[in-house]
Amino acid sequence: MQPTKIAQLQQALTERAQQHLLRTPQTLQQYSGRLVQIAERDYLNFCGNDYLGLASAPQLLQAYADGALKYGAGSSGSPLVTGQHQIHQQLTEQLSDWLGVERALLFSSGFAANHAMLTTLADKQDTLLLDKLSHASLIDGALHSNASFKRFSHNDTAALAQLLAKHNAAMVVTEGVFSMDGDSPDLTSMLALCNKHSAMLLLDDAHGIGVLGPQGEGSAAAQGVSNNQLFCTMANFGKALGVAGAFVAGSKTVIDYLEQFARHYVYSTALSPALCAAVVKSIGLCRVEHWRRDKLQSNIALFRQLADDLPLLPSQTAIQVVVLGSSERALAVSQQLKTAGIWLSAIRPPTVAKGSARLRITLSTQHTEQDIQLLVQQLRQWL
Ligand SMILES: Cc1ncc(COP(=O)(O)O)c(C=O)c1O
Structure with a gap:
């Protein structure tokens, strides 16, 4: 391999780390939507996009398995x-x-x-x-x-x-x-x-x-x-x-x-045809199971009401945001929340503009009232 090129790549990685911008994937040992298990510890998950809790719905998993048997994996x-x-x-x-x-x-x-x-x-x-x-x-x-x-x-x-x-x-x-x-x-x-x-x-x-x-x-x-x-x-x-x-x-x-x-x-x-079978089931459930959207809306309303003293961006959707400014600060608050059992990754540049690092909270149908209360209490403590 070309040594100069490798040195350039390493330099870019080192700079990213120095700027607190390095991203590291976390391996989940278990996922249930509301909870993720990482390094033997369960965390309340407030940063996924599984808004309706469908990723772990038993009917969808069954459709995936049946789809693989009927149509093939690939x-x-x-x-x-x-x-x-x-x-x-x-x-x-x-x-x-x-x-x-x-x-x-x-x-x-x-x-x-x-x-x-x-x-x-x-x-x-x-x-x-x-x-x-x-x-x-x-x-x-x-x-x-x-x-x-x-x-x-x-x-x-x-x-x-x-x-x-x-x-x-x-x-x-x-x-x-x-x-x-x-x-x-x-x-x-x-x-x-x-x-x-x-x-x-x-x-x-x-x-x-x-x-x-x-x-x-x-x-x-x-x-x-x-x-x-x-x-x-x-x-x-x-x-x-x-x-x-x-x-x-x-x-x-x-x-x-x-x-x-x-x-x-x-x-x-x-x-993958098996994946398509799961999506067909997911859309079918999504269209008729209005309770998933209703519960999500009530979780959003509860969060906005409990957190009305926090500096949230104006959003009525499942994505709720607190802009913290520096990447360092966003990482520090994210780390404090992690200690309290809440998984909420810091979002940093270049995903967002420089100086607007943030916590991007995502709410789901699966969160309970107690989950949201704990999140708001912890946010209030560390912001
Ligand atoms: C607004 C928007 N568009 C497109 C994408 C890309 O979608 P996918 O993750 O399926 O590649 C994402 C997600 O990352 C997104 O948030």
């Missing part, structure tokens, strides 16, 4: 060669029915789906307008596309209006629920603006799918916007739906185009 090929099984088709039809759109296409992850959506759909003549706080996969997709690319201030429709006045027929990209702030754009106003300027609206609903809308259809449905009014919607299966993988949904033409031209789809092994 798809064995890219979807356009031999990778598309009956269960993939069932899943995409279920998605179309759930979201009220013509077609959906599966991807191996939300990162791949977002990257595919922007690099494939946006061309040289297009302008991509992204919210300032867009997820890394959207930023990379925009940067790697042939389109020109501008960003507007977070959730700021006035700033977006100014850009739209200069760039007709733009592609506007936003998120249903922002992953590190927990807030949402006003989709109705954004859509009206887009219609006025013949622009297209593309939505990443990674944190809205399953959680928001009458049957968990996501942020658009929750705000009275039909998914048909959007150019397309991306959402993943790895958060509220408790599995992994993702989809892009929209009109037949948009999805037909992605199916032909999205390299992440064409040149990649199709999702």
